[in-house]
Each structure stands twice: as C-alpha cells, then as structure tokens.
Amino acid sequence: MNTLKNFDFKNKIALVRVDFNVPLDDKSNITDTTRIDLGVKTIRYIIKNGGKCVVMSHLGRPRGLGFEKKFSLVHILKYFSKIFNQEIPLVKDFFNKEFNIENYLHDSNIVLLENLRFYSEEKENDKYFSKNLASMGDIYVNNAFGTCHRKHSSTYGIIKYINKYCIGDLVEEEIKNIEKVLYDNKKPFTAILGGSKVSDKINVIKRLIDLVDNIIIGGAMANTFLKANGVCVGKSLFEEDKLDIALQLQENARKKNVKIHLPVDFICAKSLYDNVTEVFDVKSIPSNYSCYDIGNKTVILFEKIILKSKKIIWNGPMGVFEIDKFSAGTFNICDMVASSTHKGTFSLVGGGDSVASVKINNKEKNISFISTGGGALLEYIANGSLPSLELIKS
DSSP states (O other): OOOOGGGGOTOEEEEEOOOOOOBBTSSOBSSSHHHHHHHHHHHHHHHHHHHEEEEOOOOOOOOSSSSOOOOOOOHHHHHHHHTTSSSSOOOOOOOOTTOOHHHHSSSEEEEEEOOOGBBBEEEEEEOHHHHHHHTOOOOOOOOGGGTTTTOOTTGGGGGGGGGGEEEEEEHHHHHHHHHHHHHHHOOEEEEEOOOOEEEETHHHHHHHHHSSSEEOOOHHHHHHHHTTTOOOOOOOOGGGGHHHHHHHHHHHHHHHHEEEEESEEEESSTTTTOOOOOEEEEEEEEOOOOOEEEEEHHHHHHHHHHHOOOEEEEEEEOOTSSSGGOOOHHHHHHHHHHHHHHHEEEEEEHHHHHHHHHTTTTTTGGEEEEEEEEEHHHHHHHHHHHHHHHHHOO
C-alpha cells in the first residue's frame, strides 16, 4: 500500500480520515485524548510538506438524521486547535452543490468537517456522498484504523472517486504491529479473549487456532464453552445457539495441539448489583447464581501461561470490570501481560475494555503496542486484511 512518503503534498489538499471518536463525559469534555494525539502526526507531516488538510471523522452514534449537539465535533475543536496553536474552522454543511472547500482553506491550512455520521449517506456508502467528499481534495489518506472494517463513504466509497490514496502513519503502525504479533516466530504465543459473545469472535478463534499455542477465554463467552462441555453455569449469560460451535472450536484446537484454557472458578452473585458475592468452582455453581468475574484459582492458572509466553494478544475483559467487585480478574490479567512484557514478551492489546483496563492501571508504557481498533483488529486477525485497506492496496 502507498504511504505518506509516496506522495508530494506541496500545494495539494489531503483528505485525511481520522478516528477522533473520543469518549466524552456528561458535560461533553474529552476524558481521553489518545485517539486525537495519535492521529495528528500524519496531519503535521502533510502541513510540513506544503499541503493542506481536510480532516474527517465521526463521533459517537448519531442517528444519521442531521445535527445532534451531543455528537458534534465542536466538543473536540478546542483541543484540536490547541494542538496546532491555531483556530481550526469547523465545516458544518458540506453536502450540497454550492459547497466549495476552497472558501475555508484560504485562511487556514487545516479544516475539520462536522461529524460525518450526521448524514445517513455516510454509513450507507452512498456514491454521491462519496463523490462529494472526494471532490474536496487531491489525495485521500486513511489514518483511521478503528473504522477500516466499515464499508462507509469516508473509508471505502471515496477511494473509487479519487486518483491518489494512501494510508497514514497510524494505520501503517497498526498493520506492522499486528503482523508482528501474528507472524513473528517467537513461541509460545498466547491469545487472551474475553467479552460477552462467542459469536463476535468465532472467525478470530478459527484463525488463531492456526497461529497460537494457547487461547485463554474469559468473560461471559467462557460460559458458552463451559455450558457446551456440560457444566452448569447457573443464571449466567451464554449463547444457546453457539454451543455446537464452541464444541467444534475446541475439537479443532485439539487437532492442532492448541490448548484452550477456560476458567476453573468464578466470583458469582445472585444479581449484578447484589452486595453479597461468592466464589464457586466451575462444577459447583448454584442454579440461582451468575458468574461475573474469574476467581483466584483461574487467575493463578492463567498467570502461569501468560508469564511463560513470548507473544501475547489480548482482546476483551474477564468479567464485568466496570463494577469494582468484579474487576479483579481483568486487572490481574493486565498486570500479568505488563509483567510478561517487562521480561521481553511482545504484547498487543486492543478493544475498548482491554485498553481501558490498561489505562486505569497506568500500564500503557508496559505494553508493546496498544491498538486503536476493536472490531477492526478482530476482523484483521480473522481475514488478514480489512475492506478499505484492500481497496487502497489494489
């Protein structure tokens, strides 16, 4: 794929798709600036080399019916402008025949388009919306790894209507590090998967079975595997229609000599907000209890595997870590991955909850690479590429 260095940006307008989908508090203040901080290096490069930037992003999940105040990029504009020490215009109405981006670029070398997803055409990959975006510039730069799995106008359709396109530095770094964790020859290689649904990670597990030595499974998705193995998981969440698939995945792993490690005990309660918690081995979970976090025996079991690993990929929490009494399992995994990394292991962490755990525990500097992608990371692992990247590659 072409990168920034393949083009001369002097006197050119670059259309830069970024992922500035940052978290906001109830007063619309940014609570984590990481995605913006990582996304500006490409913009700086283009400006330094004589180009101008039309920056495009989405924020949150607007309905696609027009302007919604709480999802406006005005909430990030102050911070974005501060980074470049200049007032950056926010362009609000850019999908009409009379619009001319040059009117905004006379006095500024950077402009920010309002939330793309205020227009339903963005998610619909509408060709007219794609053409409209493409008409604003000379070179398209995809620097939004977290949305590369979406066939949207700004990530996919636009490439068909512009002659020059490439990936930005952030996407380049993502690909390099994902390829490193997947295909470097270091062994043992351990994948740690959590979260609620097996269905979200079926293709990922299938792919990882061909690559890894160990797959650690926690979170509610572990319940589906245990249930498939005949274990009573009480009232715990599991996927009834995925029991056969869970059995098949375990059988495939056995054939490839890959070990799937499941929890051996859980921290349980009668309901999520019950103050009384109990620890039960997997074979003795009462029918009126639910599993909300892995227990200490499981932590010890997983620790032995993680600390012996030379490569680790982690996506998904071990329990309902947002609630303090069910956070220990996920936080322990975080500490283990950081400790293993300190000893020379290459670690890659991706997915909102896993990354949040790393940040809560101030372990960012103890992880080899933190991916900005959740769904994009999983799809890249499963398929070896992503839709928008395939177009750029071609």
